[in-house]
Amino acid sequence: MLNPPERNDDANLPTAARDDGAGADVPLSVYDLTVAYHRKPVIWDVGFDLPAGQLIGIVGPNGAGKSTLLKAVMDLIPRASGRVRVFGDTYRENRHRVGYVPQRESVDWQFPVSALDVVAMGLYDKIGWCRPVRKKHRQQAREALGRVGIGDLADRQISQLSGGQQQRTFLARALVQDADLYLMDEPFAAVDAATERAIVEILRDLKERGKTAAVIHHDLQTVPEYFDYVVLLNMRVVAQGPVSQTFTQDNLQKTYGGRLTLLDEVTEAMRRRESSL
Amino acid sequence: MWHAKTSRMNALAGIASGDRGVRLSRGLLLLALLTVSATVCHARGRPSPDASSQSSAFQWTDTQWGRVLLMKDYNTRIVIFGVAVLGGASGLVGSFTLLRKRALMGDALSHASLPGIAIAFIAANWFGGDEKSLPWLLVGATASGLLGVAVILVIRNQTRLKEDAALGIVLSVFFGAGVALLGVIQQMDTGHAAGLEGFIYGKTASMRAADARLIAVTSLIVIAGCLVLFKELKLLCFDEGFAGAQGFPVIALDAGLMTMVVLVTIVGLQAVGLVLMIALLVIPAAAARFWTETMWRMMLWAALLGTGGSIVGGLVSALFPGLPSGAMIVLVCSLFFFVSMMLGTRRGVIIRLIRRMRLNRRIDRQHLLRAMYEQLEKSSGGLDDSGLAERAKRRISVSLGKLLSMRSWSRRRLSRAIERAVEDELLRIQDGACKLTQAGFTEAARLTRQHRLWEMYLIAYADVATANVDRDADKIEHVLAPEVIDQLEDLLDEQGMTIPVPQSPHGPLGSGEAIGVLGTDAEGHAGVEPPHDDSGGHQ
Numbered sequence: 024m025l026n027p028p029e030r031n032d033d034a035n036l037p038t039a040a041r042d043d044g045a046g047a048d049v050p051l052s053v054y055d056l057t058v059a060y061h062r063k064p065v066i067w068d069v070g071f072d073l074p075a076g077q078l079i080g081i082v083g084p085n086g087a088g089k090s091t092l093l094k095a096v097m098d099l100i101p102r103a104s105g106r107v108r109v110f111g112d113t114y115r116e117n118r119h120r121v122g123y124v125p126q127r128e129s130v131d132w133q134f135p136v137s138a139l140d141v142v143a144m145g146l147y148d149k150i151g152w153c154r155p156v157r158k159k160h161r162q163q164a165r166e167a168l169g170r171v172g173i174g175d176l177a178d179r180q181i182s183q184l185s186g187g188q189q190q191r192t193f194l195a196r197a198l199v200q201d202a203d204l205y206l207m208d209e210p211f212a213a214v215d216a217a218t219e220r221a222i223v224e225i226l227r228d229l230k231e232r233g234k235t236a237a238v239i240h241h242d243l244q245t246v247p248e249y250f251d252y253v254v255l256l257n258m259r260v261v262a263q264g265p266v267s268q269t270f271t272q273d274n275l276q277k278t279y280g281g282r283l284t285l286l287d288e289v290t291e292a293m294r295r296r297e298s299s300l
Numbered sequence: 301m302w303h304a305k306t307s308r309m310n311a312l313a314g315i316a317s318g319d320r321g322v323r324l325s326r327g328l329l330l331l332a333l334l335t336v337s338a339t340v341c342h343a344r345g346r347p348s349p350d351a352s353s354q355s356s357a358f359q360w361t362d363t364q365w366g367r368v369l370l371m372k373d374y375n376t377r378i379v380i381f382g383v384a385v386l387g388g389a390s391g392l393v394g395s396f397t398l399l400r401k402r403a404l405m406g407d408a409l410s411h412a413s414l415p416g417i418a419i420a421f422i423a424a425n426w427f428g429g430d431e432k433s434l435p436w437l438l439v440g441a442t443a444s445g446l447l448g449v450a451v452i453l454v455i456r457n458q459t460r461l462k463e464d465a466a467l468g469i470v471l472s473v474f475f476g477a478g479v480a481l482l483g484v485i486q487q488m489d490t491g492h493a494a495g496l497e498g499f500i501y502g503k504t505a506s507m508r509a510a511d512a513r514l515i516a517v518t519s520l521i522v523i524a525g526c527l528v529l530f531k532e533l534k535l536l537c538f539d540e541g542f543a544g545a546q547g548f549p550v551i552a553l554d555a556g557l558m559t560m561v562v563l564v565t566i567v568g569l570q571a572v573g574l575v576l577m578i579a580l581l582v583i584p585a586a587a588a589r590f591w592t593e594t595m596w597r598m599m600l601w602a603a604l605l606g607t608g609g610s611i612v613g614g615l616v617s618a619l620f621p622g623l624p625s626g627a628m629i630v631l632v633c634s635l636f637f638f639v640s641m642m643l644g645t646r647r648g649v650i651i652r653l654i655r656r657m658r659l660n661r662r663i664d665r666q667h668l669l670r671a672m673y674e675q676l677e678k679s680s681g682g683l684d685d686s687g688l689a690e691r692a693k694r695r696i697s698v699s700l701g702k703l704l705s706m707r708s709w710s711r712r713r714l715s716r717a718i719e720r721a722v723e724d725e726l727l728r729i730q731d732g733a734c735k736l737t738q739a740g741f742t743e744a745a746r747l748t749r750q751h752r753l754w755e756m757y758l759i760a761y762a763d764v765a766t767a768n769v770d771r772d773a774d775k776i777e778h779v780l781a782p783e784v785i786d787q788l789e790d791l792l793d794e795q796g797m798t799i800p801v802p803q804s805p806h807g808p809l810g811s812g813e814a815i816g817v818l819g820t821d822a823e824g825h826a827g828v829e830p831p832h833d834d835s836g837g838h839q
């Protein structure tokens with residue numbers, strides 16, 4: 024369906040990820056990652072090193088393999104080839120340092136659990152096999168819900184939450200994981216303005232505390248505002264680097280092909296932002 | 301006449317939806333279950349049932365019915381106990397598979413076990429073993445059941461066919477092969493084949509104490525498994541991806557769940573029969589879902605319903621050897637299901653109807669009061685909201701015809717809304733026209749204000765607001781929480797727009813209902829259906 028953008032050898036080519044294994048200070052290093060469904064490649068030779076302590080946007084058109092990339096990083100789907108290093112080691116070894124926010128649509132919100140139950144799931148790994156969720160865990164979960172601003176909805180069944188509140192619940196679940204690297208799959212999708220602000224605040228708070236967050240993001244206009252670093256993905260990494268250098272119309276054109284009418288608006292938005300600085 | 305009807309409706313609503321109603325219906329169900337278990341315990345608790353009944357010449361307890369119902373036979377007792385534990389275990393495992401959306405896997409498994417049973421029978425016969433030995437037959441059942449599941453997985457993973465097609469193929473092919481093999485057994489000269497029909501439809505009457513013990517022990521193991529792995533299986537069923545990301549072995553957990561389904565299904569074959577085993581896995585869990593929004597409560601309910609259904613079904617089958625216990629268990633369970641579906645306190649049909657009716661009434665009332673208020677504004681000209689103006693406004697009466705013309709509501713619906721408002725002393729009727737009471741005026745002013753704040757917000761921030769309204773777009777105006785009103789006020793305050801009841805932002809009164817961008821017009825409220833497409837922002 025999608026033709027991978029032509030691989031050209033100019034300066035925007037992914038420079039990262041030599042196969043010498045990244046150091047423990049690199050939160051996520053991906054080298055030569057290829058994933059295929061039914062022999063059709065979804066991502067191809069993807070490679071990058073994410074800088075520590077920054078907010079990273081992963082941007083690309085629908086079907087560019089953004090979710091697939093995150094899932095392949097966490098060993099949720101098999102890789103055809105490639106190497107993933109999380110803080111210098113395998114994901115398996117360092118998974119307790121990774122927090123995950125899946126897409127909101129990936130679960131059934133009619134499920135008979137409360138918001139608090141969902142958040143407590145972030146602690147299951149720490150609680151350990153066959154042990155019950157205890158009071159102190161519930162307290163932790165309650166605090167996390169408070170951090171995302173819906174502490175008063177802790178006991179509500181999840182279908183009774185609005186889309187934004189559901190997204191915050193997922194975010195709280197990642198927060199209780201107390202990770203160093205957060206992988207978020209479209210946390211801003213279909214949320215209300217208040218939730219969007221709340222998520223941005225939490226992201227900035229995470230950054231302040233030295234955490235790294237890699238966030239799949241759809242709204243190009245807000246990329247320069249929300250993120251420090253960007254990975255432009257369309258089956259391959261089209262470009263990556265600090266937003267100010269990488270998030271250019273040229274690169275976006277390469278990522279989205281000719282399909283993006285919004286591009287001019289974005290450039291305009293960026294220009295305005297730069298001039299206001 | 302309206303009054304009588306209204307109060308009756310209110311009473312109904314009060315009973316069925318209030319806390320009292322919840323407790324009442326739960327209590328009744330609990331009572332029913334307790335009666336059953338009390339009977340069981342009572343009968344079992346007697347030290348020597350025969351001795352106590354010998355004293356009188358004739359007692360109903362001596363009849364066959366009495367003996368079965370009071371479970372005087374050791375065999376009946378142990379069989380019923382076995383089936384009861386089986387029902388509990390199926391309720392628990394069934395809850396997990398239902399939530400995992402794999403409920404039909406159990407069905408394919410049980411159907412696929414038939415050829416295994418037949419082959420085990422033939423093999424035992426061939427080698428001169430005991431062809432009726434239950435453990436041996438169950439080994440055959442397990443083998444072919446697992447083979448069936450494996451074939452499903454192969455079809456699903458190696459072809460582009462979806463799971464439902466794979467289930468259909470395996471279920472019918474294996475069952476067909478089983479029936480053919482049973483035909484072969486009929487032709488053999490052993491003449492024992494009749495017993496095998498019990499596996500198809502279930503027959504507690506033909507169960508021996510040893511069989512029942514096997515069922516009970518296996519079921520207890522499964523129950524323990526469900527309890528020990530509760531947390532992990534809950535995570536697996538809710539969010540497989542997150543479970544995997546946290547390092548829980550998703551495939552192993554699925555295999556564990558499947559093993560428990562296999563255990564329950566295989567030992568349940570004799571009691572429930574392979575055709576209907578799926579009922580015991582699905583129906584109690586599905587019925588339980590109507591009563592609660594909490595997972596452990598759902599599982600508790602499912603276990604209780606499964607136990608109850610199995611006991612009753614098992615007893616009936618023991619009473620009438622001609623009646624297959626599988627059918628009886630299904631009938632009892634489906635009765636539970638029907639009751640739960642209708643009366644369930646969380647998701648039952650009736651409670652939902654009542655909730656919808658209440659919402660509609662509230663919306664009608666709000667529309668009525670707002671229509672009144674707008675009429676008053678219109679007739680009192682440009683008066684502001686001072687106390688004087690309020691008194692002046694309150695003296696104005698509005699005719700029914702006028703109100704009727706303000707919205708697209710039917711006369712019947714409007715009169716009902718007026719009836720109820722009069723009952724609640726928000727409105728008075730004088731000379732065939734409506735007047736607001738003090739309380740009614742306050743409420744009407746509040747509602748109008750709320751409505752206009754929302755409209756102004758939509759107009760000022762429409763591009764943001766479309767995402768903001770998410771799920772309740774259609775009825776949002778009627779469910780604005782006080783804190784949202786506060787926020788709206790703050791927002792509009794920044795714009796310098798705050799006034800006690802702001803002027804309608806869309807010009808002359810009554811003309812601009814269409815501005816209710818998100819479908820705030822009358823007919824839009826008829827149901828509690830999902831919001832219109834224009835709620836936006838869902839892409």
